[in-house]
Amino acid sequence: MNAADTAFVMVCAALVLLMTPGLAIFYGGLARSKNVLSTMMHSFFLMGLASVIWLVYGYSLSFGSDIGGFIGGLDHLLGRGVGAEVMKDLTIPSSVFMAFQGMFVIITPALISGAVAERMKFKAYVIFTILWITVVYAPICHWVWGGGWLQELGCLDFAGGLVVHLNCGVAALTAAIIVGKRRGYGTRAFIPHNLTLTLLGIGLLWFGWFGFNAGSRLAADGVAGNAFLVTHMAAATGALSWVFAEWILKEKPTTLGFASGAVAGLGSITPACGYVGTTAALVIGGVAGVICYLAVLAKDRLGYDDSLDVVGIHGVGGVWGTLATGLFASTLINADGADGLFLGNASQLGVQAVGVVATILYCAVATAAILFVVKALVGLRVTEEEEDAGVDTAAHGEVGYNL
Amino acid sequence: MKKIEVIIKPFKLDDVKEALSSVGIHGMTVTEVKGFGRQKGHKEIYRGAEYLVDFLPKIKVEMVVSSELVDQVIEKVIAAARTGSIGDGKIFVMPVETVVRIRTGERDLDAL
Numbered sequence: 001m002n003a004a005d006t007a008f009v010m011v012c013a014a015l016v017l018l019m020t021p022g023l024a025i026f027y028g029g030l031a032r033s034k035n036v037l038s039t040m041m042h043s044f045f046l047m048g049l050a051s052v053i054w055l056v057y058g059y060s061l062s063f064g065s066d067i068g069g070f071i072g073g074l075d076h077l078l079g080r081g082v083g084a085e086v087m088k089d090l091t092i093p094s095s096v097f098m099a100f101q102g103m104f105v106i107i108t109p110a111l112i113s114g115a116v117a118e119r120m121k122f123k124a125y126v127i128f129t130i131l132w133i134t135v136v137y138a139p140i141c142h143w144v145w146g147g148g149w150l151q152e153l154g155c156l157d158f159a160g161g162l163v164v165h166l167n168c169g170v171a172a173l174t175a176a177i178i179v180g181k182r183r184g185y186g187t188r189a190f191i192p193h194n195l196t197l198t199l200l201g202i203g204l205l206w207f208g209w210f211g212f213n214a215g216s217r218l219a220a221d222g223v224a225g226n227a228f229l230v231t232h233m234a235a236a237t238g239a240l241s242w243v244f245a246e247w248i249l250k251e252k253p254t255t256l257g258f259a260s261g262a263v264a265g266l267g268s269i270t271p272a273c274g275y276v277g278t279t280a281a282l283v284i285g286g287v288a289g290v291i292c293y294l295a296v297l298a299k300d301r302l303g304y305d306d307s308l309d310v311v312g313i314h315g316v317g318g319v320w321g322t323l324a325t326g327l328f329a330s331t332l333i334n335a336d337g338a339d340g341l342f343l344g345n346a347s348q349l350g351v352q353a354v355g356v357v358a359t360i361l362y363c364a365v366a367t368a369a370i371l372f373v374v375k376a377l378v379g380l381r382v383t384e385e386e387e388d389a390g391v392d393t394a395a396h397g398e399v400g401y402n403l
Numbered sequence: 404m405k406k407i408e409v410i411i412k413p414f415k416l417d418d419v420k421e422a423l424s425s426v427g428i429h430g431m432t433v434t435e436v437k438g439f440g441r442q443k444g445h446k447e448i449y450r451g452a453e454y455l456v457d458f459l460p461k462i463k464v465e466m467v468v469s470s471e472l473v474d475q476v477i478e479k480v481i482a483a484a485r486t487g488s489i490g491d492g493k494i495f496v497m498p499v500e501t502v503v504r505i506r507t508g509e510r511d512l513d514a515l
Contacts, residue, residue, distance in 0.1 A: 191456075
């Protein structure tokens with residue numbers, strides 16, 4: 001065991017946890033005031049629910065002994081065999097590894113909630129997330145990080161471009177379509193009720209993302225340091241390029257554009273951060289800000305109501321970041337990784353594309369199936385009257401502001 | 404007695420209050436309101452989606468005064484609240500039948 005590595009990963013785990021309240025604040029500000037609590041509860045509730053699932057069986061399905069490259073076995077049910085002993089090939093105790101990975105299973109379904117905010121029934125959301133973590137998150141996490149087939153294939157995803165961002169983005173698109181539009185979408189104005197909250201939220205997300213990305217090295221070394229630096233740079237260029245794109249196209253640089261661009265840059269650098277250098281990070285973040293902005297603009301023409309733009313930012317950013325890893329990856333940055341297309345290894349881009357396609361197909365089909373099951377069990381939406389009055393009073397019996 | 408209702412731009416409230424004090428008006432009720440007239444709304448943009456916001460924030464000042472003060476009040480309000488650009492607001496004057504001060508039971512002009 002290495003004490004520095006262990007301490008580093010524990011601190012990083014706490015940073016990743018902080019991203020979920022950060023996300024709640026980010027999303028909460030974007031919702032209308034009558035839905036602020038239900039929107040925030042979608043994130044906070046998972047700090048309880050997803051954590052318990054992780055301990056009971058989620059960790060085992062993700063990181064248990066491999067079954068056919070598809071899923072982990074049941075050898076770690078209820079945390080069995082997880083403790084002080086050092087993880088294979090690592091220098092930290094398995095308890096720390098389990099805790100760190102457990103923060104990712106909280107935030108990934110929480111990210112999806114942005115697509116169904118302001119209309120999904122809370123009971124349906126709870127059942128959906130239980131099934132989604134079990135059927136979608138755990139297998140894909142196993143494929144990429146737990147010794148599954150994508151990892152065997154050499155697919156590179158340092159901190160969750162596939163497992164977290166593309167995964168939540170595809171699930172968000174599926175859910176936005178199946179749950180349906182909010183009442184009045186396209187005719188009424190849906191204006192964020194408090195962008196100051198949203199800006200505070202991106203501050204916390206940016207801060208926590210250092211733990212998310214650098215911590216994914218699971219050691220305090222040079223690769224972690226590189227991940228830390230390029231994460232910051234991609235956030236910076238993502239924020240700038242989004243703001244400049246809208247300044248040119250819509251005449252005004254907006255604060256929400258800055259916040260959204262930072263998330264686009266952060267999401268895109270996530271799979272790449274342990275394999276690419278700073279120049280690549282500038283490009284990855286800069287391109288992310290523009291393409292995610294264009295993707296959000298295209299939403300109106302495509303006609304689905306992804307309330308808080310999970311698809312345009314995390315889905316598109318996840319695809320771009322994962323493919324960009326296949327372009328820019330360098331074994332000079334990380335000897336455990338691979339070279340990308342620009343260093344003469346075109347096949348890596350192909351492997352990354354396989355990861356993208358597999359994640360999209362599996363996640364879309366499984367998410368749709370889960371939603372139809374939940375719809376048959378309890379229905380997906382609040383009633384029209386409840387939606388008009390706000391989900392906060394209908395679902396939680398509270399209002400966010402008694403001024 | 405007349406009730407005077409004045410709709411003004413929010414940043415003019417202090418000027419209007421001072422102008423009214425100078426003619427001896429020492430009580431008024433102020434409400435934050437939203438509305439629109441000839442001044443059209445403005446455009447807001449969130450992640451590229453553009454919304455026309457019709458309802459603009461205004462301040463409504465209400466007061467009840469003796470009838471002979473009405474012209475003076477109107478003059479003072481116009482002087483204080485006018486910017487000359489569209490959206491300066493309106494003044495409404497309407498008759499009042501009775502005023503009662505709850506604490507003492509005094510009525511009408513004594514109660515103002």
